[in-house]
Structure formats: C-alpha cells, structure tokens
Amino acid sequence: MAGVTTIIEAIPDATISPVKSFVKFLLRDPSSICAGYQAKQLHAQLLKYYSIASSSSSILAIYCRLRLTDDSFRVFSSIPSPSRSSWTSLIRCAATAGLFPVVISLFHRMRAAGAPPNPTILPTVLKSCTILKNSKLGESLHACTIFFGLDSDLYTCNALLNMYCKLADCQNAYNLFDEMPRRDFTGGNTIRNDALDQTLVGSFSRHFPVDNMMKLFNSMAERDVTSWNTIIAWYMENGRHEVALAMVRKMTNIGLRPDSFTLSTVLPNFAEFADVSKGKEIHGFAVRNRLDRDLFMGSSLIDMYANSTLVNYSYHVFDRLPNPDAISWNSVIGASVQNGQFNHGLRLFRQMLLSGVKPGPVTFSCLMPACAHLATLHLGKQLHGYVIRQCFGSNVFVLSALVDMYAKCGNICTARRIFNAMPSIDMVALTAMIMGYALHGPVQEALSLFRRMERENWRPNYVAFVAVLTACSHAGLVDEARTFFDSMRVDYGITPCLEHYTAVADVLGRAGKLEEAYEFISKMHIEPTASVWCTLLGACRVHKNEELAEKAAKKIFQLEPENMGSLVIMSNIYSAAGKWNETAEMRRLIRDKGLKKQPACSWIEIKNKVHGFIAHDTTHPSHGRIVEAWEALMEQMKNEGYEPNTDEVLHDIEEEQKIVNLCGHSERLAIVFGIISTPPGTTIRVTKNIRVCVDCHTASKFISKIVGREIILRDFNRFHHFRDGECSCGDFW
C-alpha cells in the first residue's frame, strides 16, 4: 500500500506520537501491508519507538505472511520466549518455504520450550513428517494428539489419515485384499520391479500397516470431503480404481458433494481405460458445478480426452482454462504429441513460451518425441540446448527422450553419448537405445544392451522385446529372433502381441523361410492383421513364391479390401512370372478401385529450412540445377558400373521411360539437392515417408562413393547410412 510509505516518510522527525499511533494502527490491522519493503519500514519504526519484546511477534506474523523466510527467522531468534502464535507463524513459514526438516526441528524446540502441541500447528507438522516419510515421528505425533485430547480435531485427523495413507505398506495392502494388486499394462503379469522397489526402499523407517489407515478412517468422529478425498486418492494410487469410484458414490450418498479434488483424483482411471463416456459424465458434472475451470481438473480432463484419442476435446478444455500453468501446458502439449499432431505440439510449446509460463523437465519429455517423429534434428538440438541451460539435463525422463530423439533423427552416436553419461540408467532409455541400434544397423550393440538389461535385472517388458526382435529382423538374425521370441513367453511370461509376431514373421520371410513364416502367422493366437500378411507378401515377391503370395494376398483382400499395396505387389509378381492375364486382372482391379497411393515424399533440412520433394516434382526453385547435377552424377555412376533397376516401377511403360521415372524419385531429388547446397564433405540427412526403393538404394551407394559424403537416409522402416559405396543395412531391408 502506497499510503504506508508516504505517511511514514512524510513525518520523519515530527512529534513522536503521530508516528507511534500510526504504527499502533498498522499493528492492529496489518493486512494493508503487502510488500516486503513496507514491512521492513514498519519494523524499523518499531525498533525505534518500542521495546523489542512487545512488538516482534507482530512483525514476525507479517514477515511470515509475506513469506520472507530469512527475515522471519531473524526476528524469531530475537524473541526470548516466543509465544504460541510466534511458533505457529514460523513453523508455517518454514512449511510454505518447503523446509520440512526445519518444521520438525522447530516443533521439537517448541515442545522442549514447554509449549503443548496445538491443533493449529499439528496438521502442518504432520504434513512435513509425511513428506519426509518419517513414520517413527508420525507415530509419536499420533500418540501426542491422543494424549493431549486433540484426536477429535478434524484437520489433525485428516492430516494423520493422509500420513497413514502415504506411508502405508503397499505389500501388506496387497495381502489385505484377496485379488492381486495392480494389473500390469506393460504386457506381462508381474509388478514392475522398479516401481515396487521404489516404494519399499528409500525411506528410513518402516511402513505402516494398511490397518492403521482403515481404523483411523472408520473411527473418525467426523469425516469431511477432505477425509474422503484422502482415502480415495490412496485407493487410486494403489490401483484399486473400482473401490475408489465406489467411495465417491458412497460419499455422494451421505450428502457430501465431490469437489475438484475428488474428480481430478479419479479421472486418471477413465484416462487409463480410455473410458470416455464416464469421463464425459465427470466433465459434465464439473461444468454443472463450475469446477471445470480448476487447473487440476483441466489437466486431468485434457489427459483423459487425449488418451481416448479425442484430442480436439483436450484443446477445448485447455482453451477454457483461465490461467493455464506449466502443468496445463504440459498436458495439452502431451495430448497433441501423443495423438501424432507433432507440429501442433511444437506450436503449443512456442505459445507457452510467449505466454510467459516457464517450461519444466516434463515439458521437454512431452515435446521431444515430436522432434523424434518429425526427424527434425535442428529443432531437437535447440530443445536440447534449452534443457542444458535450464539444468534439466539430469532428469532421466528428459535424458531418455533425448536418447530417443537423437537416435530417431539419425544421430546414433550422440544418442549413445547421452546414454552413457546418464546418472542412472532407466528401462526406457535402454529400450530406446536398443531400438536406435535396431533402426541404424549395429545389431551386436543392440543385443549386448539387451543382455545388459537382463544382467542388471531390468526385467524386459513387451516394448523391450519389440526392440530386440526388430533388431534381429533388420539384421536377418533368424535363430536369435526365435530364441528371443520363446524366451519372452517362457522366461518372462509375456504374451506376444502384433509387433512381436510381425518382427518374427518378417525375419523368417526375408530369410526365405516362407513356409515357416506362413505356418507361424497361421498359428498366431491373435487374429493376424493385413500388415502381418503384407510382410509375408513382400517376402514372397523377393523370393519369387507365387503360390504363397496368392494365399497371403487373399487374406489381405479379406481383411482390407481397400489395401492397394497388395494389389500392386501381386501385379508385379504376376508380371515378373510372365502371367499377363493375371497381371491385367490386377491392374483392372487397381483401376476400378481407383489407385490412391500415398504420394512418396522426401525432405531435407538445409540451413534450418525444410525442403520437401514429391516424386517427379519440378516445382522446386533449384530444380534445373538438381537435374543438371544428377546428369553429371549419372555419367560417373555409369562408369563405376551402375545399372538402373526398374523392378519397382509399376507403370506400364517403356524401359527407357522407366529409367527417367526413377530419376524423379523423391529421395534422389532431395539427396542431389543436399549435395549441391552444402559444402563438400557435409553429411546429407534425408527423410522419406515410405520405404526406399531398391534402385535409389543402389544409386545412393554409388553417390556416397563418388562425392565422398555420408548420406543418412531415414525411410519408413529404418535408417540407411551410405558411406564409401556401402550401406549400414548390409542391403538387407
């Protein structure tokens, strides 16, 4: 308040009494003091005109209210025998500053000074004790409340209840109920060992039996919404979602209306099970009760809708939040990225920065996958720089996301460097790294990391097996793939899912074991999808097995009548076998259905700008220079022994025209553009939306040798590092 300063400054040396009386007035109602400098001026006046003892407790209360922690402690230490309210103020002040051990030691000092515990301070002390996981002290505090007859105080009881919930022994919790605890959604049927260990280790005293919490809740004379919310949160935390929901109904039945705490606690249940109709009910209830602008509700709702793939609802909720905080932004960024709207996620991040909300580590772990999927290395690097400057560089979530981002953006060495420097290794980082190697080619590195995972007792989950099986499949390691697949079921009890089956079918097919692959797919315990049969169909083309190809194609037609890819492949198979009638039939089908192939496109970043190329695109400003450079390259390539391979050109045209068509492939345009737009020796990084074609693969090998450059091509399936005439995939893809 401006008034405070002006009046005190206006009468510095005036008669003492007006100042004195004003100071008295301020002390009677200090609510007008709302800035630190005003409090300090008042403090100075007090020191000048009054004895220290009489006034310091008043000034302490003001300092505490303004959260001036240091000043509060200084004033407090000047009080010879602090009053009950001084102790209370200072302890609260320490709690708001997050100095929980200080809260405890102050409480001990207060008791030693002879002050009895009181219900205004016990909840705060109990909260600190809960955060510090000090169950020993917690127990004695409980005894203390009973001894002093404070066990009928609702706030104290709620705080005690919360302590027994947070420090409850989860192992016993599981025994208390008949059914097994939480379902494991990672595909196995065991509790994740890392999650369990964290609840048991790390606290310096024992956990409470779950009984304590139940007894206290049942014996409480009075229970308010907070009491119910506390216990509901415990059930949610321990995977007993149905019980939590039953409790919500129960509290409603006895006339307690769920509030935003209740709803934001139970919403993650509907997010996890993508139960959007129940989630919408809660949303409706929130709107009717004007709880929908609560930030906690908001982020739960955003997440729930995102998990149900209704990301537009997430945006709707977010747009209605009055002052979104960092968590609200994280939720909406995560929502868009998890739903594949990567560019929008990046846009939201920029808006977050513009709105002045500081991103935290969670923001980056939500956002980094967007860069990974878009393969925008320069953006990923910018975010990495931000992470380092903000000192988030030791957060395992952020680091794992970075490992994944660098691997997916083609920088496998940087990924490994970050991985090696991680303060503690994380299951996700290990898996991301294994997948990285699987995508780039060094299969032995992938296998050795998987062995390390097992050796260090990280129980591999279904994702880890997807990674290691992908590595085997990309390298053609048939026996290893079979072994891992069996081990997954036998040693780890993980039921295989589509991705595992696809990887194994793929490696069998590409190794030419077509019959075995067919058997394998036929015996799947889940219905194979068209994509699994497509894997086999592709293999049948390479290994020229017409009969099996027809079987596979038939399955694909049944499952996905609109699948054009299989028609194209069949047409190629028939024409390669000289079966012109069948070829014509396939082409007629393609024509009738209207061939809508996804247009092939490739892109390359030059000087922070993305240049995209669609096949046969002549619109790029540098198109003339690209063609010129390509013709020069072609001459040299021919001298080195390059022969165009037109097998993958579908169009019914003359051979010469086919060769011209090849030259217009998008990856080739992007590579040549990269070469003429960067200094000699620069690595060329190109991304393509579908698989690289055989001829472009061969051509890229020649080009890498002729121009002496490394060319890193990321296609739909994996990375190809072309260097000195060789490719990291070993021509196996």
Added chain:
DNA sequence: ATAGGGTTAG
C-alpha cells in the same frame, strides 16, 4: 491448517 493434475521406449 489437511486432500488433487502433467513426463520418456512402442
């Protein structure tokens, strides 16, 4: 005064 929301591998 006590209770609540968002993270990375697929």
